[in-house]
Amino acid sequence: xxxxxxxxxxxxxxxxxxxxxxxxxxxxxxxxxxxxxxxxxxxxxxxxxxxxxxxxxxxxxxxxxxxxxxxxxxxxxxxxxxxxxxxxxxxxxxxxxxxxxxxxxxxxxxxxxxxxxxxxxxxxxxxxxxx
Amino acid sequence: xxxxxxxxxxxxxxxxxxxxxxxxxxxxxxxxxxxxxxxxxxxxxxxxxxxxxxxxxxxxxxxxxxxxxxxxxxxxxxxxxxxxxxxxxxxxxxxxxxxxxxxxxxxxxxxxxxxxxxxxxxxxxxxxxxxxxxxxxxxxxxxxxxxxxxxxxxxxxxxxxxxxxxxxxxxxxxxxxxxxxxxxxxxxxxxxxxxxxxxxxxxxxxxxxxxxxxxxxxxxxxxxxxxxxxxxxxxxxxxxxxxxxxxxxxxxxxxxxxxxxxxxxxxxxxxxxxxxxxxxxxxxxxxxxxxxxxxxxxxxxxxxxxxxxxxxxxxxxxxxxxxxxxxxxxxxxxxxxxxxxxxxxxxxxxxxxxxxxxxxxxxxxxxxxxxxxxxxxxxxxxxxxxxxxxxxxxxxxxxxxxxxxxxxxxxxxxxxxxxxxxxxxxxxxxxxxxxxxxxxxxxxxxxxxxxxxxxxxxxxxxxxxxxxxxxxxxxxxxxxxxxxxxxxxxxxxxxxxxxxxxxxxxxx
Numbered sequence: 001x002x003x004x005x006x007x008x009x010x011x012x013x014x015x016x017x018x019x020x021x022x023x024x025x026x027x028x029x030x031x032x033x034x035x036x037x038x039x040x041x042x043x044x045x046x047x048x049x050x051x052x053x054x055x056x057x058x059x060x061x062x063x064x065x066x067x068x069x070x071x072x073x074x075x076x077x078x079x080x081x082x083x084x085x086x087x088x089x090x091x092x093x094x095x096x097x098x099x100x101x102x103x104x105x106x107x108x109x110x111x112x113x114x115x116x117x118x119x120x121x122x123x124x125x126x127x128x129x130x131x
Numbered sequence: 132x133x134x135x136x137x138x139x140x141x142x143x144x145x146x147x148x149x150x151x152x153x154x155x156x157x158x159x160x161x162x163x164x165x166x167x168x169x170x171x172x173x174x175x176x177x178x179x180x181x182x183x184x185x186x187x188x189x190x191x192x193x194x195x196x197x198x199x200x201x202x203x204x205x206x207x208x209x210x211x212x213x214x215x216x217x218x219x220x221x222x223x224x225x226x227x228x229x230x231x232x233x234x235x236x237x238x239x240x241x242x243x244x245x246x247x248x249x250x251x252x253x254x255x256x257x258x259x260x261x262x263x264x265x266x267x268x269x270x271x272x273x274x275x276x277x278x279x280x281x282x283x284x285x286x287x288x289x290x291x292x293x294x295x296x297x298x299x300x301x302x303x304x305x306x307x308x309x310x311x312x313x314x315x316x317x318x319x320x321x322x323x324x325x326x327x328x329x330x331x332x333x334x335x336x337x338x339x340x341x342x343x344x345x346x347x348x349x350x351x352x353x354x355x356x357x358x359x360x361x362x363x364x365x366x367x368x369x370x371x372x373x374x375x376x377x378x379x380x381x382x383x384x385x386x387x388x389x390x391x392x393x394x395x396x397x398x399x400x401x402x403x404x405x406x407x408x409x410x411x412x413x414x415x416x417x418x419x420x421x422x423x424x425x426x427x428x429x430x431x432x433x434x435x436x437x438x439x440x441x442x443x444x445x446x447x448x449x450x451x452x453x454x455x456x457x458x459x460x461x462x463x464x465x466x467x468x469x470x471x472x473x474x475x476x477x478x479x480x481x482x483x484x485x486x487x488x489x490x491x492x493x494x495x496x497x498x499x500x501x502x503x504x505x506x507x508x509x510x511x512x513x514x515x516x517x518x519x520x521x522x523x524x525x526x527x528x529x530x531x532x533x534x535x536x537x538x539x540x541x542x543x544x545x546x547x548x549x550x551x552x553x554x555x556x557x558x559x560x561x562x563x564x565x566x567x568x569x570x571x572x573x574x575x576x577x578x579x580x581x582x583x584x585x586x587x588x589x590x591x592x593x594x595x596x597x598x599x600x601x602x603x604x605x606x607x608x609x610x611x612x613x614x615x616x617x618x619x620x621x622x623x624x625x626x627x628x629x630x631x632x633x634x635x636x637x638x639x
Binding site (some may be wrong): 107109 | 150151152153154155156169170171172173185196216359
């Protein structure tokens with residue numbers, strides 16, 4: 001069971017490696033990998049595809065800054081956030097807006113595993129945990 | 132002037148509204164106190180992570196695809212997909228004198244309903260043990276108040292002495308007796324106003340114990356007036372394995388505070404067998420490779436790094452450890468017992484047979500040893516009890532031999548009778564430790580043959596009578612033994628006279 005899971009992970013990682021061009025995910029390569037999987041039907045195809053999707057999703061998330069906001073947000077703010085993140089992480093970053101009234105006011109930017117928070121809800125939570 | 136203030140306030144406002152960076156992940160699975168998390172790419176080994184609902188965790192497995200964390204606290208609210216964040220901190224617990232007299236959980240939170248712990252300092256739970264240079268050899272005694280131990284298997288401040296035996300052989304009782312004795316010594320010492328007196332503070336760590344047992348321990352300590360010098364860290368059988376795994380390290384951190392601040396402390400780990408079982412459970416869920424008895428490969432390091440933290444530091448204080456191990460059917464060659472035996476500086480082995488014969492504490496003199504030896508004894512104890520271990524060993528050998536025949540020479544008979552009396556003399560009820568000066572007096576009486584005319588069956592009664600005689604009528608003599616710490620000719624004469632006086636009163 002454990003070796004089967006390992007084999008799935010190994011294969012998914014190989015496919016993931018093939019999908020990268022210059023340190024970024026290439027949609028064209030991904031298409032090629034999917035075509036290959038469909039044609040050859042490797043063992044545990046579903047598990048391999050799921051793991052492959054997870055790895056690609058993690059990589060894609062590193063290049064997308066999800067900007068959660070409570071009030072209105074302009075395109076200029078989004079683009080300035082995208083350029084600041086691109087500079088910080090030394091890679092191409094796009095920003096997408098996601099309204100979140102639970103923040104009360106301010107912003108919360110998620111890129112990959114990192115979260116940058118400057119919101120009233122975040123400050124209230126920090127205050128609550130320190131009391 | 133006001134513009135300058137405004138500038139500073141603006142700067143402060145900028146800082147307080149600056150974005151906070153957090154590294155996050157999401158729970159993939161939660162089971163038996165262990166969570167597997169996607170993400171947390173910046174997490175460090177042993178770093179504290181924050182779960183929703185105030186539960187915290189420690190990152191133990193850093194893998195390519197996921198992070199394995201033990202969860203401390205209530206895991207019932209956690210679910211798949213919940214966000215977890217790194218904290219950049221190591222797990223710490225409150226330390227200091229404010230914890231004395233309190234019962235706390237593995238994280239130092241009070242569980243005794245006596246309100247919050249007013250502690251201002253915290254220590255990390257996991258710490259590297261003191262190195263070679265800062266250590267000092269063990270030479271100061273730590274009296275347990277149990278005659279069989281103090282006279283034959285002496286324990287010193289900074290030593291690690293294992294208490295090992297089957298279930299129900301009185302392991303915890305020995306540990307509790309020792310804690311009670313420290314409290315008694317502390318009270319006498321502090322009342323005397325002696326500036327050189329160093330009190331010993333105790334920490335009792337209950338791992339995987341029944342809650343009723345912990346309550347009983349607290350009650351025994353409270354009744355003996357020892358709770359005010361004791362911290363109780365409780366990770367009962369009802370707590371999740373992560374709390375049971377971390378509790379001994381939390382207790383060690385609390386003890387280290389006393390040691391680092393020039394005080395002496397005693398820590399009891401009750402017991403490390405259940406601690407190893409909790410760690411095995413965590414390791415198996417974390418999918419770490421299992422070895423002998425399904426324990427993970429680092430189970431030795433689990434206990435060695437804990438027990439190495441007990442030490443006597445040069446120019447500072449000491450931390451003495453009394454780990455407890457429960458054996459199955461007296462098997463000391465099992466995995467965990469042999470590990471802990473090799474780590475500690477000796478062991479007190481308790482035998483079920485002796486316990487059932489009514490010899491309590493059921494200390495097996497042959498298998499028990501203290502590697503520190505007589506350097507942790509006061510001179511008076513060495514003078515009266517130096518040969519006891521040899522005499523008892525000889526008695527056991529002769530007693531086994533004597534079973535085959537009834538014709539024994541007078542010398543052998545005398546040796547057997549003497550051995551029988553020593554065994555009786557070492558019987559001691561639970562939770563009533565004897566002060567060292569009283570032990571010296573009783574052993575002196577035994578060495579001078581005052582118990583020889585008394586029937587073996589009546590030795591316990593005679594010893595109790597002698598103890599009560601000394602405590603009620605020879606208080607000054609006991610105080611002199613306590614302060615001098617050795618028997619000179621004058622003291623010996625006084626003791627001889629006192630014993631004669633007792634003999635006359637006992638015979639009457």
